[in-house]
Amino acid sequence: MTPFQIVALSSLAALVLWEVAxxxxxxxxxxxxxxxxxxxxxxxxxxxxxxxLQQLANLLGIGxxxxxxxxxxxxxxxxxxxxxxxxxxxxxxxxxxxxxxxxLDNAQRRG
Amino acid sequence: MDTPFDVWIVVxxxxxxxxxxxxLRNLRRLYSNIVVVDDGSRDDTxxxxxxxxxxxxxxxxxxxxxxxxxxxxxxxxxxxxxxxxTFDADGQHSVDEISGLLExxxxxxxxxxxxxxxxxxxxxxxxxxxLVLKAGVLFTxxxxxxxxxxxxxxxxxxxxxxAERIRLHENRMAHASEILHQIxxxxxxxxxxxxxxxxxxxxxxxxxxxxxxxxILSQFILGRFVR
Numbered sequence: 436m437t438p439f440q441i442v443a444l445s446s447l448a449a450l451v452l453w454e455v456a457x458x459x460x461x462x463x464x465x466x467x468x469x470x471x472x473x474x475x476x477x478x479x480x481x482x483x484x485x486x487x488l489q490q491l492a493n494l495l496g497i498g499x500x501x502x503x504x505x506x507x508x509x510x511x512x513x514x515x516x517x518x519x520x521x522x523x524x525x526x527x528x529x530x531x532x533x534x535x536x537x538x539l540d541n542a543q544r545r546g
Numbered sequence: 547m548d549t550p551f552d553v554w555i556v557v558x559x560x561x562x563x564x565x566x567x568x569x570l571r572n573l574r575r576l577y578s579n580i581v582v583v584d585d586g587s588r589d590d591t592x593x594x595x596x597x598x599x600x601x602x603x604x605x606x607x608x609x610x611x612x613x614x615x616x617x618x619x620x621x622x623x624x625x626x627x628x629x630x631x632t633f634d635a636d637g638q639h640s641v642d643e644i645s646g647l648l649e650x651x652x653x654x655x656x657x658x659x660x661x662x663x664x665x666x667x668x669x670x671x672x673x674x675x676x677l678v679l680k681a682g683v684l685f686t687x688x689x690x691x692x693x694x695x696x697x698x699x700x701x702x703x704x705x706x707x708x709a710e711r712i713r714l715h716e717n718r719m720a721h722a723s724e725i726l727h728q729i730x731x732x733x734x735x736x737x738x739x740x741x742x743x744x745x746x747x748x749x750x751x752x753x754x755x756x757x758x759x760x761x762i763l764s765q766f767i768l769g770r771f772v773r
Contacts (some may be wrong), residue, residue, distance in 0.1 A: 520768065531609050531717055535617045538583065538603040542621060545596045 440482055445481040552651060554627035556618030558611050559584040559602070559635035563594060565748070568715045570636045576641055581621050583614040587716040591688035612721025616714040630709050634700035636748070647703040650737050657708040657734040658696060658725075666740030671764055675745075678759045682723070685763065688728040694738055698722040699740050708734050716747060719758065720766035 436444075454472050481488050482505075488500030497503050555577050559566050566582070573580055582595040586608035595602045603617055615632055622630045629651045631644055643661070650656040663671070664679075682697040702725070704712065711732050716724045729736050 448619070489630065496719055517771075521771070522767065527717060528715060530607075531613045534605045534607060535620065537622070538605050538617050539621055542581075542601055542603050543596060544601045546599050 444479060444480045447475050447482070449474050451479075550628070552579065552626055552628045553631065553644075553648060554579045554581060554622035554625065555601075556615060556622055556634050558585055558614035558618060559583065559587065559595065560608060560614070560773055561592050562591045562635045563589045563739040566591055566635050567598060567636060569633075569635055570595060570600055572600060572637075572641045573619060573633065573651070574600070575737070576644070579622070579625070579627070581618050583618040583621075583675050585611070585614040599730070605765050608716035610721075611718075612714045612719070612724070612772060615721060617707050618720045619704070619712075619714075623706065627709070628706050629703055629704045630706075632700060638743050638745065639701045640742050640744075643701070643739070644703070646745045647701070647739050647741075650739075651705045656737045657705045658736040659703040660696070660726075660736060660738045661741035662694065662696035662700045662738040663696040663699060663743040665707045665738055665740060667742045668743065668744035668745070670744070671743070682759065686723060686726055687749055690723070690730050692726050692730045692736075692746050694726065694736075696738070697726060698741070699741070699762045700769050701743075708732075718731070718765060719762045720769060723762070723766045724769075 451472060454468065454475070458468060485500065488503055492498060492500045492503045495503065497506070555573055557566075557569065557573070557580065559582050562569075564644075570580065570582070580600040582592075582600055584592040584595060584602060584603050584604045586605045592602055596617050605614065605617065619630055620630075629648055631647060633644070643729070646657050647659045647661060664683075668676070668771055676721055678700060679696065683695060686692055686694065686697045693708070699722075700720075710731075711734070712725060713729045714721045714724055728734075
């Protein structure tokens, strides 16, 4: 095992343990937990057995394992960007409602 | 007995300062129900408005013109408005043209009356701005399937029926496209009235840059996907 694998795998193992501990204390709260743990496990598999990515690349006809990773990162980037954009818009709308209620409650007119 | 036809004028204002006083004085000549929504101005816009004896609502932070309009519309509805006119703070609209906008509402011919500078007059409108506005008209025809000649005119009149149904979610400038989109979606009856818009060096500096059209367009499209 290379030094990188030791560091990366122990960090990922810590993350998985943390997710499991959180699950035990806070209870299961929907699909995002499964997605997160799936990502950590997939990362661990790719670090431990780098040829797995290469095999996946061959299977998909992409060529190199690193390209598979690149494509996945690009998808993840766009997905995350849109998710965060949508969250920002929702927060902005909630904030606007609050601001509006404050303004309506404090309407003023002189004289 | 006829129910009174209560007209409310909603003026969204952001850092308008003294210029707002002139607009409000002109409005006060003909209308008594005026509400200014001070959209988190960093100057004394709110104080100038209060000095003119109109209702003032203050957003503690700047939310954008769309948000300010919706706040003003909500207030006017609470006060029992029969019709609501939206009027820009910078004095580019003409107060005398409001009555023409209200006529189709009074007669029940329309739920929304939209001011159009391209049916009326646009004084001092630069060529680049004209081009952007025309592109907006084309976009609205394709995207919202509504045929109007001027899509981003701040002077419009809504019946109570329309104001209760239209809900602006676009806080910033994309609200103008959003109103048109909702008119079509809610099947409200609308018509256009010629109006005059007077551009001055001041209104052009403060107003939207033509490049902003791209950001407005993307806000409007992306906003559709967020519920």
